[in-house]
Amino acid sequence: MDRKPFTNSPRVTRRTFAAGTAATVSLMASPAILRAQGAGLKVGVLLPRSGAQAGIGQDCQRGVDVTAGILKQLGYPSLQIMNADTETNVEVARARAEKLISDGAQLLVGAFDSGQSTAIAQVAEQKGIPFVINIAAAPPITEQGYKFVFRNFATAPMILSDAFVNQKEVFEASGVAPKTVVFMHVNDTFGTAMQKGIGGLMPKFNMPYTIKETISYDPTARDLSVEVSKAKATGAEALMVVSRLNDAILITREMVKQRWSPMGVLSMGPGWYEDQYLKTLGKLADGPLSFVPWYDPNKKVSKLLEAALAKAHPGINLNTNQIYTFEALMVAADAYKRAGSADPKALADAIRKTNITDNVSTGPGIQFDAKGQNDKLKNAGIQNRAGKLVTVAPKGATNAKAEWPMKPYDKR
């Protein structure tokens, strides 16, 4: 059987090729232009939706999910959300940021983690696209002289300063203070920044305790039995910790198994107040104190956010992840409204002049200094109680008294 000769197929000339290419390009471009005009500002939201930080990334996503309705109620323009997964990986975060921009994102939001946010900030600055950081505490991000990077989250020194003040308040109220602590921290960008900050800041606050030993561990550690054995062996009265979610669960499990009940757990990072922590550990989750960026429950928008979250995700406690992701999107919508344009430079200029007082987080509101940092944020002390979170510090913003020392694990 003979093959059909190729010469029978229509001949492609340079002219027909050029016409076809032009038609294809115009077809591809037209819907994009229409979308950009009709659906509001295109915001690329980068979060660690998989990998070691998946639980927290998905918690942040809940903040994204409820934003549209609240922004509408507050009179802000709508946003077109473009989701991307950083896979808890710095290099993937960088690649996804580049992809989002090439796909038409006009502003970026993310990425929960300092390492990933640092990588995205470099891409955003290079491409001239505004980047609003929801959560990331490593100070250098806003110390680079970037013009397109903004952070509505406390830096490590801000978190630590407020944490020391709030801890002393709790110790004074209960009349009991630990004389020694052991400090365990995850050795990622955030954990290392916090560890360095403690060394510099603690002496200024005249804390009642000294740090007997500092133990760092890998963020993807699957077993923390050695680390907890080492911490227990120091004989410290309390555990101070900067962790993530999975490791917070692992540490608690090991403390129970190794029959170590210190005076309390003083966390200065995520993990210990997350819903997954509370649900996984049940009554063993009660007691740890977290000194973290939080929200003012008395603000009007806080109530809107609480109600929207309760409706969309019943049983989920409002926490840092949803609060600051929501506020980052609020900053984007506010800037878009004032700029009246999706031009990146106009958006960046508008963000720089942000002055939102009707917000959620603790403090006077959202404003950025010349470096792009909201330096007016305040943190709170919260405690886990029977699956709920109560605010125990600072004075004037509390809804419960701290239970300190915490109840030993074997007496629950």
Add this chain to the structure above:
Amino acid sequence: MPAEIYLNVAISGLLTGLVYGLMALGLSVIFGVVRVVNFAHGEMMTIAMYLAVALFASFKLDPLLMLLPIAGVLFLLGYAMQNWLITPFINRPEHAQFMLLIAVAIIMVNGLLIVFGPDAQNVQTSYSFDSFAIGPLIIDATKVYAGLAAIVVAAALFAFFKFSLTGKAIRACADNYTGALVVGLDVRRLYALTFGLGAACVGAAGAILVLIIDVTPPLGPAFTLLAFIIVIVGGLGSMPGALLGGVLIGVTEALAGLLFTPSAKSMFAFAILVLVLLFRPEGIMGKRAS
């Protein structure tokens, strides 16, 4: 630091190492006979871990009781993989086998992500938080049960290869492929059986390991790498070597974490690997090439 802390940590490392050894045993068995390196080994273990999680979540079935059924499911998976997927690649270049099994591993990770999502999942049994106090020692009860289960499974596997006719036939295939064909052994079926047994081994290890650590889909590649380190240290193809390698890596990581810095404990496992490759490339219990 009190002396009992060192003993506590060493015992914990030993018990975890036994489970690691069981996992690596599967890899060693497959390579020792079929001469195919299973690059989807860790991923197969995560499948077993998810089976244990699903059975526990749905029916409250203890993973230790489900060890045999889960191993059975993995046996079937391994048998089918070898029979229909890997056999056509047996005589192809090694890089083709490598690419095939890497592809299988990627499909498995992404399949698990689609089915179970990215969240870490675990099994919380009635004894999850128990520990035994023996004098000043406090030993994690879950790790004790896990270590014992690993010893029982490994012993059963050793007995199978030593005493059963099928086991002897498989060993004959490993020793002399041509000879096995000449005496009329069904090598294709025996290869599939071996791959199935290796998969069952890793299935049992997964059912046990889910008691100790949480499972996420990306856990697979990390455990594939760990299994490789263990079998290279113990001796590729040597069954006792795999168990010994597991224990050695488990205890080394634990003590290194205690004596140096915990965040660098994996570094010591790699250091042992480098030393073995330098001074005893065939592994601690491996046979020297004649």
